[in-house]
Every structure is written in structure tokens, then in C-alpha cells.
Amino acid sequence: MAEVPVSWFLTLSAVLFVLGVSGFLFRRNIITVFMSIELMLNAVNLTFITFAYQLKQVNGHLFAFFVMVVAAAEATVGLAIILTVFKNRSTLNIDDVNSMKN
Amino acid sequence: MQLWLIPILPLAGFFINGVFGRRFSKSLVSTVAVGSVVLAFAWALRVILALGDLNSAYTEHYFTWIQSGFVNIGCDMAVDRLTVVMLMVVTGIGSLIHIYAIGYMAHEHGPNFGGFYRFFAYLNLFMFFMLTLVLAANFLLLFVGWEGVGLCSYLLIGFYFDKKFATNAGNKAFIVNRIGDFGFSLAIFLIMVNFKSLDFATVFQQAPGASEATLTTIGLLLLVGACGKSAQLPLYVWLPDAMAGPTPVSALIHAATMVTAGVYMCARSWPIYVHAPEAMHAIALIGIATAFFAATIGLAQNDIKKVFAYSTVSQLGYMFVGVGCGAFSAGIYHLMTHAFFKALLFLGSGSVIHALSGEQDLRNMGGLRTKIPWTFWTMLCAALAISGFPFTSGFFSKDAILIAAHGYAPWMFWLGVVTAGMTAFYVFRAMFLAFFGTYRGREHPHESPPVMYLPLVVLAALSLGGGFIKIPVFLDKFFPTGEVPEDSTLMAISVAFGLGGIALAYLMYVLKPSMADSFADSVKGLYTLVYNKYFVDEIYDAAVVRPVVGGSRAVLWKTVDAGFIDGMVNGVGTLSRGVGDVLRRMQSGNIRSYASWVLLGCVTVIGAVLFFLGGVR
Numbered sequence A: 001m002a003e004v005p006v007s008w009f010l011t012l013s014a015v016l017f018v019l020g021v022s023g024f025l026f027r028r029n030i031i032t033v034f035m036s037i038e039l040m041l042n043a044v045n046l047t048f049i050t051f052a053y054q055l056k057q058v059n060g061h062l063f064a065f066f067v068m069v070v071a072a073a074e075a076t077v078g079l080a081i082i083l084t085v086f087k088n089r090s091t092l093n094i095d096d097v098n099s100m101k102n
Numbered sequence B: 001m002q003l004w005l006i007p008i009l010p011l012a013g014f015f016i017n018g019v020f021g022r023r024f025s026k027s028l029v030s031t032v033a034v035g036s037v038v039l040a041f042a043w044a045l046r047v048i049l050a051l052g053d054l055n056s057a058y059t060e061h062y063f064t065w066i067q068s069g070f071v072n073i074g075c076d077m078a079v080d081r082l083t084v085v086m087l088m089v090v091t092g093i094g095s096l097i098h099i100y101a102i103g104y105m106a107h108e109h110g111p112n113f114g115g116f117y118r119f120f121a122y123l124n125l126f127m128f129f130m131l132t133l134v135l136a137a138n139f140l141l142l143f144v145g146w147e148g149v150g151l152c153s154y155l156l157i158g159f160y161f162d163k164k165f166a167t168n169a170g171n172k173a174f175i176v177n178r179i180g181d182f183g184f185s186l187a188i189f190l191i192m193v194n195f196k197s198l199d200f201a202t203v204f205q206q207a208p209g210a211s212e213a214t215l216t217t218i219g220l221l222l223l224v225g226a227c228g229k230s231a232q233l234p235l236y237v238w239l240p241d242a243m244a245g246p247t248p249v250s251a252l253i254h255a256a257t258m259v260t261a262g263v264y265m266c267a268r269s270w271p272i273y274v275h276a277p278e279a280m281h282a283i284a285l286i287g288i289a290t291a292f293f294a295a296t297i298g299l300a301q302n303d304i305k306k307v308f309a310y311s312t313v314s315q316l317g318y319m320f321v322g323v324g325c326g327a328f329s330a331g332i333y334h335l336m337t338h339a340f341f342k343a344l345l346f347l348g349s350g351s352v353i354h355a356l357s358g359e360q361d362l363r364n365m366g367g368l369r370t371k372i373p374w375t376f377w378t379m380l381c382a383a384l385a386i387s388g389f390p391f392t393s394g395f396f397s398k399d400a401i402l403i404a405a406h407g408y409a410p411w412m413f414w415l416g417v418v419t420a421g422m423t424a425f426y427v428f429r430a431m432f433l434a435f436f437g438t439y440r441g442r443e444h445p446h447e448s449p450p451v452m453y454l455p456l457v458v459l460a461a462l463s464l465g466g467g468f469i470k471i472p473v474f475l476d477k478f479f480p481t482g483e484v485p486e487d488s489t490l491m492a493i494s495v496a497f498g499l500g501g502i503a504l505a506y507l508m509y510v511l512k513p514s515m516a517d518s519f520a521d522s523v524k525g526l527y528t529l530v531y532n533k534y535f536v537d538e539i540y541d542a543a544v545v546r547p548v549v550g551g552s553r554a555v556l557w558k559t560v561d562a563g564f565i566d567g568m569v570n571g572v573g574t575l576s577r578g579v580g581d582v583l584r585r586m587q588s589g590n591i592r593s594y595a596s597w598v599l600l601g602c603v604t605v606i607g608a609v610l611f612f613l614g615g616v617r
Helices: A006-026 A030-055 A059-089 B005-023 B026-051 B081-104 B115-135 B139-157 B164-195 B200-209 B212-229 B238-244 B247-256 B258-268 B277-298 B304-324 B328-355 B373-386 B393-408 B410-435 B450-468 B488-511 B513-522 B524-531 B533-584 B591-613
Strands: B058-068 B071-079
Touching: A006 A030, A006 B591, A030 A059, B005 B026, B005 B115, B026 B071, B026 B081, B026 B115, B058 B139, B071 B081, B071 B115, B071 B139, B081 B115, B081 B247, B081 B258, B081 B328, B081 B450, B115 B139, B115 B247, B115 B258, B139 B164, B139 B212, B139 B238, B139 B247, B139 B258, B164 B200, B164 B212, B164 B238, B212 B258, B212 B277, B238 B247, B238 B304, B247 B258, B247 B304, B247 B328, B258 B304, B258 B328, B277 B304, B277 B393, B277 B410, B277 B533, B304 B328, B304 B393, B304 B410, B328 B373, B328 B393, B328 B450, B373 B393, B373 B410, B373 B450, B393 B410, B393 B450, B393 B488, B410 B488, B488 B513, B513 B524, B524 B533
Parallel strands: none
Antiparallel strands: B058 B071
16 A cells, blocks of 8 residues: 655645634634644644654654644643633634734 | 940940930930040040050951952050040040030921931940941951941031032032042051052051151141041132031041041051151141241131131131141140140130030120120130130140151241241231120120030030149150250240230230221232132132032943943844834734744754754654
């Protein structure tokens, strides 16, 4: 069985990352923006795993686990913030959350 | 022997009165203030009696103060025979003046709230610094006391801070003293560099080994310091103005103790001076010039305190003559007797001023002899003593100096004798104007309370009999030259001049009062010159003050400060504001724009890495 080349994994990861970035930049819904962040994290995770597999080193796996833990924690906090923002402002439009300006 | 207790007691009094005095009654404030000084006197007496003959110095080391390289300065105090004299004068006279001040300041309230406790707190602080100065066993600790008494002098001259002339006088005293202290600190640096120590014992032991040029430089710089503190030419100008302070301050600080610190310091440094004859010559010259010059000004003053202020300057000149002629013990002798009779003259004039509710002008006095007899009789003792009347204290000490001056340079003796005649004249002129003739003022005179005239009585006894405390005998082992042989001819001459001065004053101000005015008219130019104190203040103002102020204004303020320094600071401010104006535009508050910037940054960095480093392998 032919091995899937490493470059395919990396390309997929790059595509996912760019999707995440574009979502972050161009969507206004906070939930979508939040999911874009998760997408970027997972794209990076994929890169870590790919290199760990190619270089036969365990470090990449470790990084990936760390990223997952941090992402889980971040998701908890982030969702809590989003809930509070929605309660207070009844909106999920990210451009309306700019009260720190001025 | 706990020498530190002597200065610490007044310091404790200062803290108690300074912190809690506002809530204390006047009697409690005065108990604390007087009690602390009297206790210091008692403890000093106990220490001195316990230490025996004191042929060598008794030193106590408390802690190492400064330790850096070869610099090793301790907080040390020492007692030797010279210190004994100073300790007794400072604490003894200090106690009497504190007691007197209770009466003098009793009516103190007025515009400066809490004046009573503030006054006694400052006075106690002064005692602390003066005792530190006297007890110090090295030049640096002496300098601490030296500056401290200067501070207290400033605070007490400007005690009536709601009066412009008083605060100005305080500033003047402080600033003129800075000039002297500059010289003194240079001298301390030179001593440190040359002897690697500031301890009196070490420095004076090594002094004979140093070159004469070095010792002369040190001696002259010390003299500059002494000229500032002890009001000698050309830095004497602050002392007459210092009379703006309350009279007990004039008596304690500006007559008996602080102003003699310069004489004490020069006498203390005798091992340096005996190897620097040029410096000693300078001391003697400045001393005799000051003695003569100030006495002439004293002839024509109408403010009773101004007369005695110039008299103090003049008498300090005598002490410097003594020190400069090598008769150190005679200088210290005169320091002590002068403390007695000049403190008495000031306290007496304070009593007169008190009796007349603040009047200081001799022309508005007269005939007070019967109205305030205690003040008159005690002041008469002091006047006789300062005139060198036979067997009073001033007679012994002044003659000791004059005889030494005769041995050093006869012309100094003659100038000194003429000065003695003038001294007798102006002191008795003040006495006759105040106490004889008819009363010319409007206030109703009243005698001072016992708390004021009892110290006067003690001081009167000391003024008359203090000469029998033979300081030159007591100090003959301490200083290199022993007692100068007594010369009855020279003594007779100086006594004759003194009595002549008194007689002339009696003639001009009691027998023929019109004579004084007609005499003043006949030498009008000279009289105006002397009356206006030779215009020295005006000359200093034109030659020193105005150029300094003008130069500071034009160059330092307008050019350097406003132009250069402010320009730099403002330039930095303008620059940051401009940069901020540009950068501010990035802070849109829009999350997505921030994210775009982050992305742009990442792309730029990665692009740069790829482009310049050719990628990471």
C-alpha cells in the first residue's frame, strides 16, 4: 500500500489554516469567529503530527496534546465570554463589541 | 561614661516639644525644654568630675559611620580640657538663657501660632547640635554639629516668619555661612586626602610630618569656614541682621556659643596652625581688622541690639587675634568671659526691650536706671567687664590677648588697645542713653519677672568674677605655649584706654548731651559713613548679589533652563505626540482589523525569513 506523501498532509493543514484565518477575518458572528480559531489550532495540530510522524519523534505528539488541552480550556472560557456578551448586548456581531475604544 | 547622653538629652527635649508641644501647656513646654538642658549640664558636670585631670583626651567610640576604601569615619566623641571649657560654657550659659527665655517668651502667641513651643523646640535642637560640635572627635562629626547650629540659627533668626525682614535676615545668615562652609568642607577634603583620616588624634599626630604648603592651605580654608561662622571680615555681614531673632537667641547663638565655634575650631586645630605660620598670621590680621572695623560701626548705632551685635563681631575679632598670635588659651579664655558678659548684655537689653514692650531704639529710652534696677545693675557689671575694668572677667582675658599681641606685633597691640577704648565708649554710650538722663519713650516701663532677672544676676556674678577661673592655667598643658608673662605697663595702658572710653561716654551722653550731636555734625561725612556701616551691605549687593542674580537670570534661567533644558524636554514631548498621532490610527477598536495586522505581521516575518535566509533547513 502506497504511503500518503507528507506534502499532502501539509497542504491540507495549510488549506485548513487559511480557511480559519479567512473565517476569522471575514465573518462577523462571534461563534463563527470562535470556530475559526479552533480550526486554526487544529490545522497547526495536524502539522505537528505530520512532522512527528515523518521525523519519528514524540515531541510533536506532545505538542499536539498540549494544544488540545489549551484549546479545550480556551473553548470553555471563550464560550462563557460569548454567553455573557450575548446576555448583556443581545448581539453576536463582533463589530459591536468595541466598548474599550474611546 | 555615656558622653552621648549630653547631646541626646536636648534632642529628646526637641522631639517631645516639637511633636507634642502643641498640646502642652506653656509650663510643661518650658519644664521639658529647661529640664533637658539642665540635665545635660548636670551630666556634663558629672562626666567631667569623674574623668579626673584629663591630661589626655578621653574618647568614646559608638559605631562606624562611613567605611569605604581608606575612608573610615566613626561616630566618636571625646573630652579633653578644651572640651571641658566649651561644655561648661555651652550647657551652663545655655541653661541660664533657657530659664530667661521662659519669661521673655511668655507673651508669645500672636500671628505665628504655637510660637512658644516652636521656640523652645528649636532652642533645644540648637543645644543638641552645639554639643555635638563640641564633643566631636573627628572633623566630620564636628561638621555635622557645625551645619546643624547653622540650621537652628536660620530657623531662630527667621522665628518671626510673618515679618519679611526676619526671614530675609535668616536667608542672609544661611547663605553667607554657605561661603564659609564651602571653605571648611574643602579643608576637610584636603585633610582626608593628606592624612587618610579625619580623627583629631590621628590628624594632629601626623600634622608635623606634612609639608608647610599643605598645612597652610588647610589652615586658610579652615579660616574661611571660621570667618563665616564667627562673623569675621569679610563675611561678618549676617550677624548684625541676625538680631531680627528673639533676644534670647541673640544671646545664646549669636553671642555666647555658636559664633564662637569658629574660634573653637581654630584653637582645636592648633597642631595644624603652629606649623603654618602664614595661616596664623592671616588669622591675626583678620581678627584685628574685624575687631577695629566692627568697633567703629558700633560707635554710631542707635538700635541697642545692633550695638551689641557689632560689639560681638569686634570681640570675636579679639579671640581670633589671640589664636592667631599663638595665645590659643587666651583666645579660649576670652571666649568664655565674652560668653558671660555678652550673654548678659544681650539678656539685659532683652529685659529693657521687654520692659518697654518691644522698643529697641536707644533714642526712645533714658532714665531707666531707677525703673528697672535689676536690669541696670546687672548690665552695668557686664559693661564694666567688656570695658576691661580692673579685676572683672574681661580685664583678664582681654589683657591676655593684648599682651600676646604685643609679643607678636606691637602695632596689633596698639590697634587692639584703641579698639578696647572704643568698646568701652560704645557700650557705655548705650548704657548712658538707656539708663541715665530722662525717659524719652511713651511706653510705661516695668521690671522683668524674677525668672528673667535671676539668670542676669548669675551672669553678673560670672562677668565680675569669671576672670578668676584661670583658663590659661587650666589649658597650659593642652596648648603649646604656656601663660604669657604679665606686663603691668601694657595692662595699665589698656585699662587707661578702657576708662578713657567710659569717661568720654560719660562726658558726651550724661554731662553734656548736646556734645554728641555737635561732634557728629563736625565730622558729618565720617559719621554718615559709620552710621551706614561703611555701606558694606550696599557694596556687597552691587558687587556680588546683583551680578549673581542678573547672571542667573539672563544665562542660567533664560538661556540654559528655559532655552536648552526646557527645549529638550518639550522637544521629546512633541516628538512622542507626533509619533502617537500616527500610531493612534491603528487602534481602531475593530477586532478584525487587529487580526489583519497580526496576519500582515506574520506574513512579513515569514516572507523576510524566506527571502533573506533562503528558508529554514
